[in-house]
Amino acid sequence: MKPIEECTVGIAGMGIMGGAFAMALGKLAPARLLTCDPDAGAAGAALAGGVIHEAFTDPAEMLGRCDLVYLCVNPSALPGFMGGRMGDFKSGALITDIAGVKGNIAKILEAGLRDDLDYIPGHPMAGSEKGGYAQARRCDFRGKNYILTPLKRNRAENLSYLESLIRRMGFGRITVTTPEDHDRKIAFTSQLCHVIAASLVDCEADTGITRFGGGSFEDLTRIAMLNAPMWAELFLGNRDELLARIDQFAESLGAIRGLIAGGGAAALEARLRAVRERRAAMAG
Amino acid sequence: MKPIEECTVGIAGMGIMGGAFAMALGKLAPARLLTCDPDAGAAGAALAGGVIHEAFTDPAEMLGRCDLVYLCVNPSALPGFMGGRMGDFKSGALITDIAGVKGNIAKILEAGLRDDLDYIPGHPMAGSEKGGYAQARRCDFRGKNYILTPLKRNRAENLSYLESLIRRMGFGRITVTTPEDHDRKIAFTSQLCHVIAASLVDCEADTGITRFGGGSFEDLTRIAMLNAPMWAELFLGNRDELLARIDQFAESLGAIRGLIAGGGAAALEARLRAVRERRAAMAG
Incomplete structure (x- = not known):
């Protein structure tokens, strides 16, 4: 060139x-x-x-x-x-x-x-x-x-x-x-995050809820302002990887839910501490 | 005074x-x-x-x-x-x-x-x-x-x-x-968001995944750097409301998963469009 x-x-x-x-x-x-x-x-x-x-x-x-x-x-x-x-x-x-x-x-x-x-x-x-x-x-x-x-x-x-x-x-x-590695990882960092943000808005009909917002909800749902045709296309174009990632996330959500339902502080704290350490280890 | x-x-x-x-x-x-x-x-x-x-x-x-x-x-x-x-x-x-x-x-x-x-x-x-x-x-x-x-x-x-x-x-x-209304809404805007962020980090062991980040994962997991004892306390102190909110979110996640698994673009697009409109209506 x-x-x-x-x-x-x-x-x-x-x-x-x-x-x-x-x-x-x-x-x-x-x-x-x-x-x-x-x-x-x-x-x-x-x-x-x-x-x-x-x-x-x-x-x-x-x-x-x-x-x-x-x-x-x-x-x-x-x-x-x-x-x-x-x-x-x-x-x-x-x-x-x-x-x-x-x-x-x-x-x-x-x-x-x-x-x-x-x-x-x-x-x-x-x-x-x-x-x-x-x-x-x-x-x-x-x-x-x-x-x-x-x-x-x-x-x-x-x-x-x-x-x-x-x-x-x-x-x-x-x-x-490789394209396969890309699609597997992008299903997590991008598409799953958009599915989560969409689900979070989807599950609450009260639009006045943001009076109770302190930044977390705003951070998690900024990307819920999505371009519907483009994201539907991206979700369906990487469907199998994305479904696997949703299931992986739902499993962790269920596990943390279980710890909260169980009511014991020690196990819940330990899991949250491990999350904090892993996130800190994830550069960028 | x-x-x-x-x-x-x-x-x-x-x-x-x-x-x-x-x-x-x-x-x-x-x-x-x-x-x-x-x-x-x-x-x-x-x-x-x-x-x-x-x-x-x-x-x-x-x-x-x-x-x-x-x-x-x-x-x-x-x-x-x-x-x-x-x-x-x-x-x-x-x-x-x-x-x-x-x-x-x-x-x-x-x-x-x-x-x-x-x-x-x-x-x-x-x-x-x-x-x-x-x-x-x-x-x-x-x-x-x-x-x-x-x-x-x-x-x-x-x-x-x-x-x-x-x-x-x-x-x-x-x-x-009222305290009850506060706790119900805060379970959504704050505690549920922290549970989601924690679950998202919890479900991926590869700390190199952030090489594939484009901002969404970063936005959704900033609050995963949580103070474990304090958040365990907040989660357990508002347990019933939080569990109900996790279930509400999981239901929406499951519904959107179903639309992706189904493979039809029209219904998925319509749901994502409704999400966008609702998020836009949520001031702040």
Whole structure:
């Protein structure tokens, strides 16, 4: 790959994440920064704001020019987007995506990817419960985690190149792992947490309950302001792992409930102390 | 009650909350601000820092001088503290506390309170997962909720007086309710949330999991850094209400699990959308 300053970079999809990547990549001064989005309004706002150089509604016009492509379309649209556009990419292009579930995507890509393209699946652990291009500036990459799930066929120098860009955009830890490991762990750190937050709001009909809030309820339910179609998609796209994680959590909940019902302070205290120690050992 | 500028104010217990109340009440310029704590170190630090005027290890020396007493001792120590010291209080004193469970305390007080004293039970919804006087400066009262559960015998002018002080210390909404209503709602907004956070950490042994964190897990488990003896006490002190809330939550969790297992996007989306709307309707 050429230095980023000589690359034409394309971002497919100008939602919150596409917008945030446009801003972060723009600071690395690529030769040209392009976007395509069926919503001309979002792409137009990015153009008017000086965030990108050119905007397209037809992806084909953009993809043929790009050395590096960031796919920031909705996860469910990704397979269709790729499947129908293999002929559109520039030869030698490096492609990456930001989808929150990786197993299914990896399989689709292994099957249909053109030989002269390199596609490295990725998952930046940044975002917001609020979507849309207008929220892009609020999406802070600094110090955030980034997961990469490379394909066997990925070229080592392209992986290093992408890692370097990710660091330069401000991300913190980069973890390279398998799609399966990603999906298992993300089911815990992200999807299960959203299911819990949703369940917590779901079980209380009294909207005046927040008069009794001291921060805990607010912390636990911030992410309950979720984008329903996207999260339904993420939950169902990683269903088996997520169900296993819900059951794992329900088991611990039941055990702690049992200790409370039992009424003995010593065993309950010991379990809570172990929780505190484990959480302290979990860096970050 | 005299204006606060003419009052001698006593704070029993110089932990994070006692310290934070000393700092907040100190700004209202009481004539004298005293504290008592069996730990001479904490009280000494408050004295050395100019936060209070005098420190005692024996509560009796302090209580006899105070027009207003803030009881910031551990909830479990409160009945013992009050029961053994009825003779120590100054006649006409206004007393309040900060314990997170109110039903049991209200009953104990109704039984043994001296006729010339007025005790208004309260619960400031502020604090931190970190305890101790050294953390007091990090305990921010601004805009926080405050719950009062007055006794039938409380004098209306004392209730107004305390409410006025609470507002002047920076708190936001003050809610006046019964101990039973307090305990039922606090079981949800506070104790259930801590049980959930603890269960979430409890069910995952891999401390490296936070490499896959994107903020949700961090938000949900901040309060898992809990003070084990205090929270075991709060859980057991409000056991029946808390168990009912855990079951209520588990039912919603099971229902959402069922929708995910079922695999249909429409019903899952509809439920998540309803969650989002309800959370939005919950002010604060």
